[in-house]
Amino acid sequence: MSRKSTFEVIVLGPTGGPREDAVTGLLVRSKSTDWAPGSMVAVDAGTMLAGIIRLLKPYVSNSKNGRQGATLKEGPFRGLKLPARTAEANAAYIFREIIGAFLITHPHLDHVSGLAINTPIIEAGSGPKPVAALPSVLSAIKNHVFNDIIWPNLSDEDGGAGLLTYQRLVEGGNPRFGSGDSRGYVRACQGIVTKCLSVSHGRCKQRYHPESGTHHRASSTVFHSSESRRVPTRAISDHSEASFYSPVHSPRLGPSEPMVSTVESSAFFLRDHDSGDEIIIFGDVEPDTVSLEPRNRRVWETAAPKVASRALRAIFIECSYSDSVDDAYLYGHLCPRHLIAELMVLAEKVIDAREQAPEKKRKREAGTANTTPRPQFKRSHSSSGRKSRSGSTRPQHTEPLDAMGDLMSSDHFSPPNPTRWANSDPPLAGFSVYIIHIKETLKDGSYPGNIIVQELTDRAEALNLGCQFFLPSPTESISI
Template sequence: MPRQPKKMATETPVEENMEAKASFHIIVLGPTGGPCEDRVTGILVRSTATDWSPGSVVAVDAGTMLAGIIRLLKKSLPASLDDRTTSPGVLNNGPFKGLRTPDKTPEANAAHFFREIIGALLITHPHLDHISGLAINTPIIEAGHGPKPIAALPSVLSAIKNHVFNDVIWPNLSDEDGGAGLLTYNRLTEGGNPRLGIGDGRGYVRACQGIVTKCLSVSHGQCKQRYHPETATHRRAASTVFHQAEARSALSRARSVDRSEAAFYSPANSPHLHPGEPVSATVESSAFFLRDHDSGNEIIIFGDVEPDSVAFEPRNRRVWETAAPKIAAGKLRAIFIECSYDDSVDDDFLYGHMCPRHLTAELSVLADKVMDHREAAPSDIASSTERKRKRLSGGSRGGTDSPAMSPRTYKRNQSVSGIRSLASRDPRSHPASIDYGFDGADEYSTLGIFADYEAPDPNRWADVDPLPLAGLAVYIIHIKETLTDGPPPGVKIIEELREHGREANLGCRFLLPDPEAAIWV
């Protein structure tokens, strides 16, 4: 009995202390990947420096939006609200703590929140469980004062424009092609726009008041539809990546942009297919770096993503290389990433998603990159970055660097810690053998972005204090619900992740977001 009051007395100050020190206020409206439609992916992010002002919230994906906001407001608004004749004022509890509610009902306040408080929506990829709320909720913007910005990679917006807001599946509510003008598309530069920002904020663009963002593409499996930036459409993949004219245009783009790892332009760097082989295209998803303008702290929110070890075009390593120096500097505080299934699911049935063994292997790559930054002098890091840029620009052709090869030349071995590692098998023909039909094709086809690598050895940092990912919170989202009796699938997933994390000496915390509570980072 004497110990119970002590426990209660220490919990509240700790929570309040986290809130006071936080840079980000995050609400996970939808933590699952289906099949229930009311809890699919949707995340709200606010800088704590903005105090719920208009345009101060950015939504990352919109599978669940208004329905999730209404559900939470019903639990936070006073029970006697319907009897009031005036607005209730400011909420003093719940995930929307501090929000001014100008209307009487949860529904009316949710509509106000969507129209006025959410400044923009960032969409990771165009699958329905990430955009259904966007389509259904958009008509209420009509009572607002301007179009709602939708920001994403060009391939994502192309799919939304051509296949959702196309006057067939749903009315064209955008401000393009004679639409209603309720939405406006903001096409992001993959890897960030190097002409914007200064210092550590270079490449970032405004997401909402107080938050800037940078988007990197990741792989979410394969499909038979390839995005063609020349026409801004998706078409069935042919026997080569581009037709002759498209390849020539892709080469000119590849020469005109910064080829550093953080400014990689994916459509121009995918020429590793071979004539006569079955052709597939990568389903492009996104990882958004969100940076608090006031503190410089950051978080990453991933869309659906698969491990590099099984990807047709591995892209996660670029994300980890961008994230590692931020973790080493103590600026990257949390990662929101999917882990859809537990380890009982075989690779062939992941369908472009993660499971604990693969997510742990990916985070081990991140840990290895963090150790590189801890141990290397600034000059060593600069020279390493320069070598990567030379390799990406074709400067290492004829040198000692390993030639690019398809990730399908890898085989997966089980390491002593239970984490899958990558080892090279006999490589297939080098992409340079493809005839693109114009001068300069050799440069285009030898960008060298798919260099071979092996999974890092966690013994490298086993005795390091602190461990490489200490202080990093990893929130697991997009869990596939089974709708069966027994414990929710997230329970087993988080147990497996924590066990693998201990074996890999990562040091990070694996957490399941509470859809009825705020997260302070």
């Protein structure tokens, strides 16, 4: 029994630079909403209007589909009724009316530049557009982007123009909203609710007061590790045990000894309101094995029961570099060896979740008459991105530890044990991993994304993880 796709995801910006026209920006909608106003949420906005125009042009310009009032029959926006004739005018309509809110993972320029540049086209009569993020992220955007210096204050705070409104999210979810499996989730757009967990993204020595923007012990964009380090800004180096969930302030150092803290990023759980299906979209994230504030394990612990029940269907996560890049030059990003290590943590948590399922519930489900069979997970992809080979016949594994190689390198990182699933069903079978934020080299030769996916595939197959890796196509939407 095939499972219907729930989400449609358009990756406007699949790279992490250096090109400015394809940096991080994703559009997500529930297929049940049928392109209604406010039915799409943007996750990050490095690329926004330019990407929408680029995707509309082949299907709007010089085409029968391009007439005003026509419904697009092809392309990522198929099914959308066009209110205008040109790609530019229709893109403006999508930005103003269809996108209901922006979720921002962190305030780096490659994730917010489109938001700043595009916002002036919002019409004041339609009300302010919500920009939702963790408080520290919004503080950085408020103090350092929409501050009447870098860019006009277009928000509805501090006497601004009122085109944007800041929605400060509760880290880990707001327990006052929702119930049961949806507890903690808040509205993202029509048909989709969201919950945000914080993750770490490299190191930084800049610290600002969260409201005034002046230097202060409290920070708007960073966590503080339990110890300070005299290391270059955001460099990766040896580290010590750090508080896992609650950042603490570092002790004062002299002028020649800069504070080193951890940049805050986010992982957004997006949940279809009707079906309960979910996806996760990560901002930039570093591996727990090298982080001053390792926080990814908490995301995997939250995700694992959802993977085990088939509710969580895919993740979009960065893998910026190939394995040829040393840890010292990752600058708060992932490469295949580290992403596989993170997925091994998820795999072990999934096995734990399945083993902890109540025996009574299993017996009751097995004995219930006229029970509808559980649908088998099947992705519905419009993407023409490269698919991994992990869908092939599973190889037999006798020495899975040999395949771990250099995956684990931290004294405070508890490595998973792949022997638990070496000769059984792959723990992440049917799980899709979409790779974003690839750092382009702009050189002749193989595209870095192809190398990254191949390295991920080889490592995952050697460890019998079962997940599949995809590069989002820049010209198609993804049905999940």
